[in-house]
Amino acid sequence: MYWIALKMLFGDRVKFVTLLVGLSFSVLLITQQGSIFCGLMKRTSATIFNTGAPVWVSDARIRSVDDVKPLQDTDLPRVRSVTGVQYALPLLFRITQAQLPSGDSENILLVGVDEQALIGIPQAVRQGNLSRLNQPEAVAVDDSSLEKLGNPGLNSTFEINDKRARITAIVGAKRSFFAYPYVYTTFSRALEYMPRQRKLMSFVLAYPKPGISAERLALQIERETGLGAFTEEEFLWHTIGYYMKNTGIPINFGITIFLGLLVGAAISAQTFYAFVMENMRQFGTFKAIGVGNGTLIRMIFLQSSTVSIMGYGIGVGLLALFASRIPPNGVVAFYTPWQLLAIAFVFIVVISVFASLVAGWRVLRIEPAIVFRG
Amino acid sequence: MANSNGAFSPEKKQTQASAGITLQQVTKSFGDGEVRNQVLFDIDLQVNTGCLSLLIGPSGCGKTTLISIIAGILNADSGCIEIFGERLDRMSDGQKTAFRKKNIGFIFQQFNLVPTLTALENVAIPLFAQHVPRNKALDRAAEMLAHVGLAERAQFMPKQLSGGQQQRVAIARALVSQPKLLVCDEPTASLDGQTGHAVMGLLKSVSVDAHRCVIVVTHDNRIYEFGDSQIQMEDGRIQSIQTLSHAR
Numbered sequence: 001m002y003w004i005a006l007k008m009l010f011g012d013r014v015k016f017v018t019l020l021v022g023l024s025f026s027v028l029l030i031t032q033q034g035s036i037f038c039g040l041m042k043r044t045s046a047t048i049f050n051t052g053a054p055v056w057v058s059d060a061r062i063r064s065v066d067d068v069k070p071l072q073d074t075d076l077p078r079v080r081s082v083t084g085v086q087y088a089l090p091l092l093f094r095i096t097q098a099q100l101p102s103g104d105s106e107n108i109l110l111v112g113v114d115e116q117a118l119i120g121i122p123q124a125v126r127q128g129n130l131s132r133l134n135q136p137e138a139v140a141v142d143d144s145s146l147e148k149l150g151n152p153g154l155n156s157t158f159e160i161n162d163k164r165a166r167i168t169a170i171v172g173a174k175r176s177f178f179a180y181p182y183v184y185t186t187f188s189r190a191l192e193y194m195p196r197q198r199k200l201m202s203f204v205l206a207y208p209k210p211g212i213s214a215e216r217l218a219l220q221i222e223r224e225t226g227l228g229a230f231t232e233e234e235f236l237w238h239t240i241g242y243y244m245k246n247t248g249i250p251i252n253f254g255i256t257i258f259l260g261l262l263v264g265a266a267i268s269a270q271t272f273y274a275f276v277m278e279n280m281r282q283f284g285t286f287k288a289i290g291v292g293n294g295t296l297i298r299m300i301f302l303q304s305s306t307v308s309i310m311g312y313g314i315g316v317g318l319l320a321l322f323a324s325r326i327p328p329n330g331v332v333a334f335y336t337p338w339q340l341l342a343i344a345f346v347f348i349v350v351i352s353v354f355a356s357l358v359a360g361w362r363v364l365r366i367e368p369a370i371v372f373r374g
Numbered sequence: 375m376a377n378s379n380g381a382f383s384p385e386k387k388q389t390q391a392s393a394g395i396t397l398q399q400v401t402k403s404f405g406d407g408e409v410r411n412q413v414l415f416d417i418d419l420q421v422n423t424g425c426l427s428l429l430i431g432p433s434g435c436g437k438t439t440l441i442s443i444i445a446g447i448l449n450a451d452s453g454c455i456e457i458f459g460e461r462l463d464r465m466s467d468g469q470k471t472a473f474r475k476k477n478i479g480f481i482f483q484q485f486n487l488v489p490t491l492t493a494l495e496n497v498a499i500p501l502f503a504q505h506v507p508r509n510k511a512l513d514r515a516a517e518m519l520a521h522v523g524l525a526e527r528a529q530f531m532p533k534q535l536s537g538g539q540q541q542r543v544a545i546a547r548a549l550v551s552q553p554k555l556l557v558c559d560e561p562t563a564s565l566d567g568q569t570g571h572a573v574m575g576l577l578k579s580v581s582v583d584a585h586r587c588v589i590v591v592t593h594d595n596r597i598y599e600f601g602d603s604q605i606q607m608e609d610g611r612i613q614s615i616q617t618l619s620h621a622r
Contacts, residue, residue: 001502004491011490285486288447290475291503292468367448 001291005299008279009306015275016307022271023311023351024318026264027344030257031319034340037253039333044243045236046174047093047109050142050182051120053205054214056235057088057221060228064242065235066177068093070199075227079204082224084217086209089114092190093202095180098149099159106148107180110160112190120205121171121184128154128169133186139165142173144329145181160193175329177243261347268311269355272304276359283363296363301356308352312345394555394587395421395444400453402439413439415610417453423554426581426588426600431607437591438559440607444589445478445557446470458554475503479548481577483560485540487532493543494519494528500551518546522576538569545576556580558590562597574600 010016042049047065048056057079059069079088092112097105113120118130126143133140137157141149149158157166165183173182185193191200206229208217214231221229230238244250276283283296319336326334397419403412413436421427429437442448443455446462447470455462458477465473479500480486487496494515501511519528522542532540541561548556558577562570574590574597581588581602590601598604598618606613 003508004488004495004499004502007495008488008490281484281486282488285480285482285488286499286503287471288445288474288480289500289503290471290473290478292471295503 001286001295001299002302005302006306008282009275009303012275012278015271015278019268019271019275019307020311020314022264022267023308023348024314026260026268027312027315027348028318028322029260029264030347031316031336031340031344032322033253033256033260034343035319035323035334035336036332037249037257038337038340039335040177040249041240041243042335043175043177043333045239046176047111047182048232048236048239050122050173051091051111051205052122052232053091053120054208054232055206055218055221055229056232057204057206057225057227057229058202060222060226062228062238063246064239065093066095066239067242068202070197071201071204071227072199073201075225076201076204078225079206079221079227082206082217082221084209084212084220086207087117088204088206089117089119090187090201091120091203091205092187092194092200094190094194096160096194098165098181098183099162100150101156101158102150104150107178108149108160108183109176109180110190110193111182111184112187113184115186115188118186122173124172126170126172128167130169130171132168133184135166135168137164137166138168138185138189140169140171140184141167142175142182142184143170144173144175145179146170148179148181161195163193165193172329175333179331264347265351265354268308268351269358272307272355273359273362275303276300276363280363280366284366287363287366293364297356297360300360300363301352304352304356304359305349308348312348315344316341392423392584393420394423394458395419395589396454396456397444398454400440400443400455401451402436402443402448403451413610414443414450417612419605419612419615421587421589421603421605423587424582424584425602426578426590428598428601428604429589429591429607430593430598430604431613433593435607436610437607441557441559441589441591445480445555446474475500475551477554479551479553479556481541481544481548481556481558481561483563485532485537485544485564487540487543487547489532492529492531493524493535493539496532496543497546497550499547504551515546515550518550519543521549522546536569537565538572541565541569541573542576545573545580549580554586556586556588558588560592560594561590562592562594567596570594570597 045065059071062069076088076090079085094110095107096110098108099105111120115134118133121130121140130140132138152167154167157164194200206217206221208214218229218231221227286296323334326332397417400414400417402414403410405411417440429441431437443450450463462470494512497518498511498515501514516528519525522545524539524542527535527539561573565573577588578600601618603618604616
């Protein structure tokens with residue numbers, strides 16, 4: 001009988017295609033909008049990814065990586081003295097402005113790293129050499145937002161707060177949430193670029209001794225210094241959480257995703273329901289000739305799950321096609337975690353079960369005597 | 375076995391007839407309270423095997439309700455319903471479903487073929503319902519299609535067949551599982567006179583089996599000649615049961 005159920009499904013081509021289109025479009029909408037949302041959220045933590053430190057130490061009240069609350073200079077040796085710290089390095093991170101040779105000005109993310117270790121700069125060097133950062137006026141820029149700096153080459157110059165900066169390296173970094181270019185230099189030179197303030201150190205990057213986990217070290221630092229300490233993953237979710245709570249991004253995307261769910265569910269469930277209703281006489285005939293209710297329900301579930309899984313496959317396929325057309329690290333933020341695909345699959349299963357239950361309930365309620373009505 | 379019209383030649387298998395269907399004091403009503411409408415009143419009926427019985431009467435007299443109860447697809451309010459020795463009125467819905475699967479074949483006015491299945495697949499449906507392996511079921515369905523003279527139409531879809539051919543497919547579907555009781559609701563109503571005669575000839579030929587009852591509900595007086603007996607109904611009651619002398 002299950003084979004008959006599939007032939008009934010595939011045989012009604014108009015309804016079958018309508019069901020497939022509805023489900024595929026719904027899955028595409030959910031996963032595509034979800035991927036852009038995840039991509040944007042991931043970009044809020046681009047600085048954390050680009051820096052790559054296991055433990056971030058900051059003011060305990062910090063809300064996100066962009067919400068810099070500067071530390072005192074004395075905090076660096078305090079962190080270094082914590083049990084379990086192998087070494088700790090200062091990091092300066094500020095949004096400031098660059099004056100371009102064209103006369104335009106552009107916001108940049110200035111990152112100052114320890115001059116000896118140069119830790120905190122992405123290691124994917126596209127052009128030039130990071131070792132030249134110790135030369136006067138030397139900076140490295142990231143390649144994801146070069147156009148904002150006028151597509152400069154090596155040895156091009158621009159100014160940061162009226163002080164000249166010369167590009168000695170171009171590195172590959174993840175694009176920031178605001179698409180501001182990252183400008184990397186040594187910590188001491190970054191201090192020169194910034195107006196003089198009492199506190200300038202943004203973070204301390206701490207590295208654990210062998211055998212000590214990042215989680216344990218973060219707890220140890222918090223306990224011994226009273227500062228905030230986060231593992232890379234904790235800081236990432238802390239930052240994402242801040243943007244989720246304090247921006248309209250989740251709501252805006254949520255509305256679109258919800259509409260996708262609603263449209264998909266409505267189209268699919270309604271079309272499937274109509275499909276079953278149109279076949280009610282056939283189901284009545286099956287019932288009359290002795291097909292049990294359990295078999296009928298399983299036939300309906302097989303039909304709905306088959307079309308749902310096919311719709312899911314096509315939707316994800318279209319998503320992959322869409323994703324393949326997006327340049328990596330380009331303007332469009334796009335990231336598809338497996339959890340998003342799992343959520344879309346759960347949605348499809350829910351739709352499938354829901355449609356089966358509604359349609360199945362009607363089939364169970366039909367009297368087989370319906371078959372004698374003309 | 376099929377003649378040039380695709381109809382069976384009567385088989386000489388009839389032996390001694392016995393009671394296939396026995397109804398005693400069967401009543402049925404629909405609705406409750408003020409809207410309660412009694413459609414069957416104390417029906418007593420006996421239908422023997424090996425014959426084709428016509429159930430006739432004006433619209434709304436309860437014919438369809440009666441065959442629905444006989445076929446086990448509608449519950450009576452009261453009374454005894456015995457089909458081939460088994461008390462249908464004492465069975466649960468599940469038991470009735472199993473009983474129908476094993477013992478009853480249906481033929482409908484609108485054929486009720488599945489439009490997305492071929493004629494062969496439609497015929498095989500009762501066998502699939504009985505979990506007969508697919509190839510075996512299709513082989514038996516092909517044999518039955520050949521019996522009704524549609525071997526060459528096996529791979530046709532229902533919409534590619536004429537009304538008479540569709541009804542013959544429906545008859546093949548009803549017979550493929552060798553049911554003891556064949557219940558036919560207005561089998562010729564959608565057919566022209568000649569095709570209707572061919573279909574009735576086919577039903578007549580299968581009714582001669584001593585282990586089978588065929589009941590045909592009809593308004594069509596052109597086919598009365600095929601009946602071995604006529605059960606006349608009116609206003610929910612059986613007015614008369616007449617054994618026809620022309621029978622066989």
